[in-house]
Amino acid sequence: MDELIIIGIGNPFRGDDRAGWVAIERLAEQNEKLPLNKTRGDVGELVDKLGSHKKVIIIDACRSEDPAGTWKKIDAIKDQMPSEAPVTSTHGATLSQVIEMAKNLDRMPEELTIFAISGKDYDLDESLTNDVDKAISAVIQEILKDKDVQACMNKA
Amino acid sequence: MSEEKEIKVKVGTKSRTIHVDYLARVEGEGSLYIRTNQNKVEELTLKIFEPPRFFEALLRGRSHTDAPDITSRICGICPVAYQMSAVCALEEGLGINIPEYIHQLRRLLYCGEWIESHTLHIFMLHAPDFLHYADMVQMSKEHPDIVNMGLRIKKAGNEIIKNLGGRQIHPINVKVGGFYKIPSEKELTSLIPILTEALRMCKQSMYWINTLTFPNFDRSYEYVSIYNDNEYPISRGRIVSSSGLNITAGEFLSHFEEQQVHYSTALHCMMKGKGAYLVGPMARYNLCRDKLSTSTLQLLDEIQFEKACTNPFRSIIIRMAEVYYAIEEAIRIISTFKDYSMSPSIEYKIKEMTCHAVTEAPRGLLFHKYQINSDGNITNANIIPPTSQNQRTIENDLYKIASDDKSLSDDQLRYKCEVAIRNYDPCISCSAHFLNLERKKM
Numbered sequence: 067m068d069e070l071i072i073i074g075i076g077n078p079f080r081g082d083d084r085a086g087w088v089a090i091e092r093l094a095e096q097n098e099k100l101p102l103n104k105t106r107g108d109v110g111e112l113v114d115k116l117g118s119h120k121k122v123i124i125i126d127a128c129r130s131e132d133p134a135g136t137w138k139k140i141d142a143i144k145d146q147m148p149s150e151a152p153v154t155s156t157h158g159a160t161l162s163q164v165i166e167m168a169k170n171l172d173r174m175p176e177e178l179t180i181f182a183i184s185g186k187d188y189d190l191d192e193s194l195t196n197d198v199d200k201a202i203s204a205v206i207q208e209i210l211k212d213k214d215v216q217a218c219m220n221k222a
Numbered sequence: 223m224s225e226e227k228e229i230k231v232k233v234g235t236k237s238r239t240i241h242v243d244y245l246a247r248v249e250g251e252g253s254l255y256i257r258t259n260q261n262k263v264e265e266l267t268l269k270i271f272e273p274p275r276f277f278e279a280l281l282r283g284r285s286h287t288d289a290p291d292i293t294s295r296i297c298g299i300c301p302v303a304y305q306m307s308a309v310c311a312l313e314e315g316l317g318i319n320i321p322e323y324i325h326q327l328r329r330l331l332y333c334g335e336w337i338e339s340h341t342l343h344i345f346m347l348h349a350p351d352f353l354h355y356a357d358m359v360q361m362s363k364e365h366p367d368i369v370n371m372g373l374r375i376k377k378a379g380n381e382i383i384k385n386l387g388g389r390q391i392h393p394i395n396v397k398v399g400g401f402y403k404i405p406s407e408k409e410l411t412s413l414i415p416i417l418t419e420a421l422r423m424c425k426q427s428m429y430w431i432n433t434l435t436f437p438n439f440d441r442s443y444e445y446v447s448i449y450n451d452n453e454y455p456i457s458r459g460r461i462v463s464s465s466g467l468n469i470t471a472g473e474f475l476s477h478f479e480e481q482q483v484h485y486s487t488a489l490h491c492m493m494k495g496k497g498a499y500l501v502g503p504m505a506r507y508n509l510c511r512d513k514l515s516t517s518t519l520q521l522l523d524e525i526q527f528e529k530a531c532t533n534p535f536r537s538i539i540i541r542m543a544e545v546y547y548a549i550e551e552a553i554r555i556i557s558t559f560k561d562y563s564m565s566p567s568i569e570y571k572i573k574e575m576t577c578h579a580v581t582e583a584p585r586g587l588l589f590h591k592y593q594i595n596s597d598g599n600i601t602n603a604n605i606i607p608p609t610s611q612n613q614r615t616i617e618n619d620l621y622k623i624a625s626d627d628k629s630l631s632d633d634q635l636r637y638k639c640e641v642a643i644r645n646y647d648p649c650i651s652c653s654a655h656f657l658n659l660e661r662k663k664m
Contacts, residue, residue: 106391108391109346109358110373110376110380111377111380111390113373163357166359167358170359170363170366171366171369171370171373173370
């Protein structure tokens with residue numbers, strides 16, 4: 067079992083839905099030692115990642131009534147995930163469902179943190195709205211404060 | 223996954239209408255309309271309102287070398303099938319004889335897609351039907367071991383595609399004349415442990431699937447698939463049918479024709495003089511059973527599966543058998559492959575031509591035709607996917623269900639129709655998930 071993975075979920079061609087991928091790309095620029103992964107949200111792939119790491123950090127765009135660029139940090143082990151599918155998925159399975167299934171299959175990590183960034187525009191486009199762009203930077207700063215992330219970056 | 227939002231039922235009037243906002247577990251956007259009068263079905267249409275995607279027009283003017291990569295974008299579930307039909311057609315027209323080592327690697331890649339696509343359908347989309355769960359998430363609560371096995375078998379398929387195709391979705395390693403790169407021995411043989419484990423799980427899954435209860439529903443179909451004397455059909459062979467058709471891909475359009483229907487953006491492909499026909503696992507099994515491996519046949523005999531299957535609800539068992547076969551084939555190909563130092567592709571000269579090919583996508587026969595000018599650019603393309611070929615047969619199944627089961631409530635009828643549609647693993651598109659059932663009683 068690996069220690070840590072940081073996963074960005076999204077579709078790089080659907081406007082703000084690319085937030086997770088952009089976050090991963092920027093983290094890769096910060097430090098090449100970080101264990102990073104970009105995915106479109108394949109259920110099997112996500113369950114597999116959840117079940118094979120002790121600690122998982124997920125970054126994903128979400129739909130909410132909050133203004134674009136609002137972001138939330140959710141402890142998916144302790145907190146209840148919103149049930150009404152706030153996290154966008156162009157493939158039908160919500161992140162809440164993936165987590166529910168991972169729990170059913172006993173494939174949850176010890177720690178699971180989700181950064182959900184409220185988006186605005188999900189049309190076919192490869193650009194981000196400004197507020198989402200700024201939110202990604204803030205989320206990255208928050209992730210870089212994590213002691214396990216720092217330990218990874220400082221590995222010899 | 224599925225999410226049913228709203229069911230409205232108006233009663234006490236002559237007409238009754240049901241709307242179900244979402245149905246998951248079919249790939250794409252479709253709806254079903256049923257109108258009955260005195261319990262007799264007067265109209266039944268499987269409407270596909272997925273917007274036209276104009277891939278054939280998109281190909282015009284592009285280099286023939288773009289065809290495998292552009293057509294693979296038609297589907298995120300079966301991109302390999304589109305790549306293979308494209309390169310097989312172009313290579314046939316160019317007179318390229320693909321060496322056996324390249325053919326074997328392509329068969330391996332295609333096996334990866336069969337494993338991945340079939341497993342997705344069996345465990346995530348179709349098995350919940352027979353256990354009366356809304357989706358795999360619900361199913362995973364009471365059958366975690368089965369769902370875990372499904373995910374692990376699917377992963378084996380994903381790994382083949384990632385390893386040989388360059389990436390998991392829309393692989394990029396296939397080109398006209400071969401591949402861009404042949405994987406190393408280390409890369410290929412690293413797949414053996416996960417495939418061996420998947421084969422074991424596949425056998426267990428087959429025993430489990432055989433315990434499911436299926437509706438009695440036997441029909442007489444015209445089956446169409448590729449047939450090859452030497453192997454279970456994937457990408458080489460002639461087109462055969464249960465009524466004796468035996469033709470090349472180049473003769474396909476002389477025997478089959480696409481028809482436009484006013485209620486669907488997908489064309490219906492019909493067999494000239496015969497009408498509706500069936501492609502996919504059930505057709506392959508019924509026409510080519512003897513080409514399955516000995517151990518696959520032993521497994522089917524062990525569960526006492528019929529030698530000719532005419533009940534589409536039982537096609538889930540055939541899919542499982544094809545997964546078992548594809549995993550065995552993958553192990554066989556990797557274990558015997560020696561040509562790691564050979565050229566990944568062969569040279570060819572371009573010429574003006576018309577070319578055709580069929581290969582067996584997981585869902586059935588996939589036909590491609592291209593016209594290429596002397597510069598090597600595509601001037602015309604025609605692609606006939608399996609769902610277009612099965613569409614009329616699906617409607618005929620639904621008609622029989624709606625006619626025979628008059629006692630079903632609207633909800634029961636809707637559910638049975640949805641399951642019947644899923645028998646065909648229709649790939650209407652690979653994005654949205656939507657089925658409306660509208661039933662009017664006059």
